[in-house]
Amino acid sequence: MVSIVNRDRIIKIIKLGRIHFVVGGFLLYCLGALYAMVTGTDYSLLRFILGYAVLFPAHLSVSYSNDYFDYKADKYNRSTMFSGGSGILVNYPELRKVARNFSLFLIFLSIILALFFLMVFSFPLIFLAFVIFGNLLGWFYSAPPVRLVYRKMGELATVLTAGILLPGMGYFVMKGAFDISFLIFALPLMLYSMFFILSVEMPDMEGDILGNKQTMIVRKGRAFGFTVMALCLILCTFYYIIMAMLVPATTSIGFFVIGLLSILPLYIGLVGLIKRPNEQRVASKLTNKGVASLFLFVFFVDIYYLTLLL
Numbered sequence: 139m140v141s142i143v144n145r146d147r148i149i150k151i152i153k154l155g156r157i158h159f160v161v162g163g164f165l166l167y168c169l170g171a172l173y174a175m176v177t178g179t180d181y182s183l184l185r186f187i188l189g190y191a192v193l194f195p196a197h198l199s200v201s202y203s204n205d206y207f208d209y210k211a212d213k214y215n216r217s218t219m220f221s222g223g224s225g226i227l228v229n230y231p232e233l234r235k236v237a238r239n240f241s242l243f244l245i246f247l248s249i250i251l252a253l254f255f256l257m258v259f260s261f262p263l264i265f266l267a268f269v270i271f272g273n274l275l276g277w278f279y280s281a282p283p284v285r286l287v288y289r290k291m292g293e294l295a296t297v298l299t300a301g302i303l304l305p306g307m308g309y310f311v312m313k314g315a316f317d318i319s320f321l322i323f324a325l326p327l328m329l330y331s332m333f334f335i336l337s338v339e340m341p342d343m344e345g346d347i348l349g350n351k352q353t354m355i356v357r358k359g360r361a362f363g364f365t366v367m368a369l370c371l372i373l374c375t376f377y378y379i380i381m382a383m384l385v386p387a388t389t390s391i392g393f394f395v396i397g398l399l400s401i402l403p404l405y406i407g408l409v410g411l412i413k414r415p416n417e418q419r420v421a422s423k424l425t426n427k428g429v430a431s432l433f434l435f436v437f438f439v440d441i442y443y444l445t446l447l448l
Contacts, residue, residue, distance in 0.1 A: 147233075154226045154237055156201045158219070163197040163304050164190065165436045166327075170308030172443035173323050176391060179312045181447075185259060189311030192251045192269055197304070199244035200276040202237045207280035208287075209234060211349025218422060220429045221341045245273045255311075265310060272303045290352045296335035301328030326377045326400075329370040330432060333407065336363045337429045341422035360421055361414045367428070368411035371404045392442060399438050403431040 167190055175181055205212070205227050217225030227234050252269040255261065278284035279295050286295045302324055309320050339346065339355040340363055346356045355363045378397030385393055406428040415421045 166304035167308040170305030171312045174309045174312035195244035196248035199241040202241035206237045214345035214348040215342045297331045300331035326374040333370045337425035340425040364410040364414045368407040371407035375400045406431045
């Protein structure tokens with residue numbers, strides 16, 4: 139009986155981690171690393187593996203800390219694939235302390251591994267600062283006293299995390315530094331990150347209002363959110379088309395191909411712009427499709443870069 143109870147507890151703790159978000163982070167990490175390689179950086183499997191060993195606990199910790207600090211707000215939301223929290227702590231509040239402590243342990247582990255990475259590869263100290271900043275940003279997204287998502291800065295935090303930190307980690311561990319090439323690469327990813335966070339906020343509008351979260355969807359409404367989401371996707375596709383015309387076709391970056399791939403999330407965004415549903419269930423279904431299309435887009439770009447390298 140004890141083993142069954144412990145097994146059930148472990149399963150709940152694992153579900154708190156919402157591993158599918160970590161998978162998305164891994165795809166972005168790969169995207170940054172692969173981009174560094176297709177633009178002329180030597181490949182290092184060891185740097186790639188150890189770099190992700192630093193990133194993985196940092197990214198995973200966010201799910202645990204968010205569920206812990208959003209406990210009251212999540213009582214008003216319904217857990218879905220991409221929104222509303224995991225729902226575990228709402229139903230099993232006795233696991234709250236475990237979630238908080240495990241998140242802190244993961245942050246500590248990430249920083250220790252970053253120090254190890256720094257020493258093994260003689261990386262500059264800015265690498266450690268980059269890792270620490272990412273961990274703090276994830277923690278204070280919902281943790282007091284900063285509580286970014288409760289102070290109208292949740293979107294900015296997500297744009298920095300998904301648009302720069304996650305792919306930037308892959309780029310940094312491969313390249314050893316940031317440069318103008320990374321900025322060119324990251325600009326559309328920041329717009330995609332805005333699309334992502336608004337999609338995640340969309341189903342939770344009513345619950346977030348009751349939970350005092352200051353998301354853009356809470357402040358501006360769903361119709362405004364769908365408009366901004368579509369605009370972000372339109373700008374991304376135009377960006378890739380323009381870059382394809384400016385960058386010689388002989389380069390290996392392949393902006394034209396990426397532009398074609400960007401039509402996948404763009405289609406969902408345009409459907410949202412046309413319909414702009416205000417009803418929660420309809421909006422939730424549409425935004426879930428949007429997030430899934432974004433995951434597929436990043437996955438396909440990863441595969442494309444792999445084919446270029448092979």
